[in-house]
Amino acid sequence: MAQVRVTVDGVEYVDDVEPRMLLVYYLRERLGKTGTVIGCDTSNCGACTVHLNGQSVKSCSVLAVQADGAEITTIEGLARDGELHPVQKAFNECHALQCGYCTPGMIMQAVDLLADNPDPDEQAVREGLEGNLCRCTGYQNIVRAVQSAARAMKPGATAPVDTPTPVAGGQ
Amino acid sequence: MTTTAEPTTHGEIGRPRVRKEDERLITGRSRYTDSITPAGTLYISVVRSTFAHARINGIDTSAAKQAPGVVGVYTAADLGVESIGLPCAWPITPDQKAPQRPLLASSTVHFAGEGVAVVVARSAGEARDAADLVDVDYEPLEPVLDMEAALAEGATLVHPDLGTNASATWVFDSGEAGTGGSVADAIAAAESDPDSVVVRRRFRQQRLIPAFMEPRSVVVDPTGEQITFYSATQIPHILRTMTSVVLGVPESKLRVIAPDVGGGFGGKIGVIPEEMLCVVLAQKLGKPIKWTETRSESMLAAHHGRDQIQDITITAKKDGTITGLDVKLLADMGAYLGLVGPGVPILGAFMFNAIYKIPAYRFACTNVFTTKTLTDAYRGAGRPEATFAIERIMDELAVELGRDPLELREQNWIKHDEFPYTTVAGLTYDSGNYEQATQQAMELFDYAGLRREQEERRRSGDPVQLGIGISTFTEMCGLAPSRVLGSLSYGAGGWEAASIRMLATGKVEVITGASPHGQGHETAFSQIVADQLGVPFEDVEILHGDTQIAPKGLDTYGSRSLAVGGIAIVNAAQKVIAKAKKLAAHMLEADENDIEFSNGTFSVRGTDKGKSIQEIAFAAFMAHDLPEGMEPSLDADAVYDPENFSFPHGTHLAAIEVDTETGRVRLRKYVCVDDVGNVINPLIVEGQVHGGLAQGIAQALFEEANYDEQGTLVNATFVDYTLPSPADLPSFDTRVVSTPATSNPLGVKGVGEAGTIASTPAIVNGVIDAVRHLGVTDIEMPCTPQRVWRAIQEAKGRSTQETPVDTHSPGAGLGSIDPNNPQGEVQ
């Protein structure tokens, strides 16, 4: 057993864990942070993405012990004071999720991407999300959501996130 | 949270409502099965065969039993489940050969990944540690991997007791069915007619892995009066019934819950060994039992999709009129028959003729056993395979005849004024307008402009060549009229159930037997109910996926939720309104015939007197003053059995760039115009189309489950099984047009599978179109850079040969088109 001391979504925890415990299992099983999910064994799908000391990581490819002393933000800690993060809002408004399983990772990676590049073009969004797989959406609305969130997050932006303007009309 | 500030009580249908279900999913308040862990839960790990085919000489569990945290280690014999078989609900022929599909293999393993023992431990890690200590003595047997070899005389048999590797052969012949002429006659006539052509091709539908993002997971809690059974499944209701059939647990003692389910695409239609093992072990140990698969376990053991060899013959007059279509399929079932696996190719039987008027048609499919993972439904199930074959061969026929491929299609398709149209396969298409969808698609795509660019690139010998890929499609959706399923010997009906509960406070609970796993039922169904009852969208709660809450249903697959489940909801709403009308008349002291219902208000015709549906619901709850004989409830149930399938259609166009130096394919532009009938929620429709396109494109370009010579799946992780990432796909230009379905009151058709069905042939046709002038006539899927490059190399080599007729269609050998002389003689 090894001791880890971490701050997750603003709360400090101290726990003894087996060295082999992956960070994602620690979050899910010890802390009950089941919002972060597991989609693969090989760090391809990105569903488990969280922020570790302000950078996105795949929590299935980090040992809990490696995170000792770290500050972690999960999808459950993204909204502040009851207010959804602009990326969360944009995912809803642009219909950027269907089954929702990839969504926590997609959102966490999108937030990281926008921190590095506040005004990404379509290609930059696609490349910034290349480590996140989605089987439902075909990614198009995810890209749209990230760009929409980028506009909403611009300093001084007052306009709400884009209302959906689906290409598919009723007729 | 929604973008619409004001609650709305009418005009909901057709609005791009953002989804109700999103808020929990974007904040991590999701509830997928693996997130459910009742107190005292024990975890299982399944010991899986590393061999495709082997005799089990012994299983030594002694070391595993000693491992830390282990509660028990069991073989099939230890559990007494050797004689239990998992269900196949679709005997496609009376003589279908169906082996027992065990919970754990006892004497022989039939595919790599099949379970042979199960470990129960206090943690998932300990269960897996102990599973590694189970020592199985295998005696390897010859794997059976190739369908044609499997059917040959003297082949190794997957199940020797069946005496054959052929499970069943299913035939439809329009001549015999009386729905058209004889194909044999049509081919004979074409062969002897200098004004006709015969084009034969062999196509391969590679094996695919559904790869839903949420790995399958099961939790069975035996504490309490009912066994509570959580599963990441598309089919909680069917699972409950089948669990009773398989294990003898009374259906009334089982409560099956499909909580949030992370995608299915057909891959979660099934009654799987691990589900049954969890039930058996929960009963045996009296503790909750949990199983969550790893991704590689999922790739190995969850059912795969597609995997067909298609031999297609089409005959036509030289003026382009199609005269006959013959389809011979081999479909790889894998080692066992899945729940509906044998029927998957049969669903395609009705779709090979597609949107075309074909006077003679024959379909024959033989289902074959191999020592591979079993196959079953995967998005589109039978219909993508059919659409691929017909749309590929339409392009080949166009080349043969020297015609524009779109023009040739138009010549043969059913015109908009010919609906309803009964096809050569015996289905009646109720509505559609192929001209309209195609016209719009061509305009959006700039078909003429891209053809000019293609010509220019060909002329200049540009290393990057441009191809234009075309596919039209129709599909049978809304599975299914029960009488049709009966005629196909399917083991269930095709109805769907709904209930509506009018709560005292005016809120509405709607119960559906459909079971969503990402489709947005909660939103779309709320829109329907809000319109029907004239209540605010926000006041409608959709309940589903729990057999104790939604006791009746047939679940979600085959684009049936809206076209069948949605209509059940409409019918239940109509019953609520009929009851409310009686009470309204009583309250308003008017004759029931004078009561009108509109926008949630019952009013007396010609007066301003009225009562809202909420007031009436409250009055029914109070029950102080009801009409004579009326029971105090507005609630209603409905079960809807469709009269007919619905038939969405569309035209898809793809501009494909092929780097002829590397074989790399780039999808530059994709346009599709789909007719899915009336649209409840355009946002959801668009999302379904996008996702479907991505999956169909992935079949064309990226995905294939590869087995080596020993029968081992070599790409059993996401490292090797290359799902497209956001950086591998472009944005699509998707539109809808609508000719309402006439077979249901909402005029809806279904959209879940459309994108997947049409995009695969559009992409492959485009890739081939880009390099056809170099002599390429076919490229197997997925069109990987290597395959495309090789096809070009082979074509180059061929074009220097003097008599290339034998080699010009890779994989076919049946030949028809000489790439050097496309207008030439047909064999």
Place this chain on the structure above:
Amino acid sequence: MIPAKFDYVKPSSVEEAVQALQQGGDDAKIIAGGQSLLPVLRLRLAAPSLLVDLGGIAELRGIRDEGDRVVVGAMTTYYDIIRDEAVQQHVALLGQATETVADSQVRHRGTLGGSLAHADPAGDLGAVALALDAEMDIVGPSGRRTVPASEFFVDYFTTALGEGDILTAIRFPKYTGWGSHYEKFNRTAQAWSMVAIAAAVRVEGGTIAEARVGLTNMGATPIRARGVEEALVGQPATAEAVRAAAERVTEGTAAPSDADAAADYREHLAKVLTGRAVLAAAG
């Protein structure tokens, strides 16, 4: 999936780490960023008894400009390498290749030292280290030594690192003013390289004065395409000349065959991609 059990130590100095590795013996394994190791452990393709985490050793992190060299600490993450000014200015090829590695999340954790020590022939950075004549600083039970990249890569997943050895830093000569390009060919964006070409050239008045070319996944180790380099020097930076030189790229290679690419296709790709890489590098 959950890895098999192991013990774990997180030393705070290189010396402690060497000691821990020695005590751990054969079954001890270093974990750097863990982005290759953890998937391997999760699939239970390896089961070390001890993991020695280098994440607590501050001196292994960071990039220093040492006059004629840029020295990258072995535990420097891809993310930091891509954004480093000295790298961008003097070893641009390293930054360009690093940007193509895996995906953003992996680049936040993965390290240059970890990648080189793992020595996956499909990994992108070995070819860069080799092409650019990098040197590896190694600390082990017998002290410190420096091994040139040309001697570092021994075989599949095998390097000159012995038991108890730790790669501490990678020294890159400066290629200030050179043009460079990393041309990667893979099935999907996040897939490993099917073939990739690391190219750096110094062009003088339209003529290639010097050239460095490294190959990814064309053999059991990264490979230096010396034949191409020779053929390029003195040639004009034109498509025709570069393509002709690229024909020599398969010299000394032993391209693997797999489902995505048989050896002959890899060889063909190497030629095409070498031409493209060098032309892009030459600007």
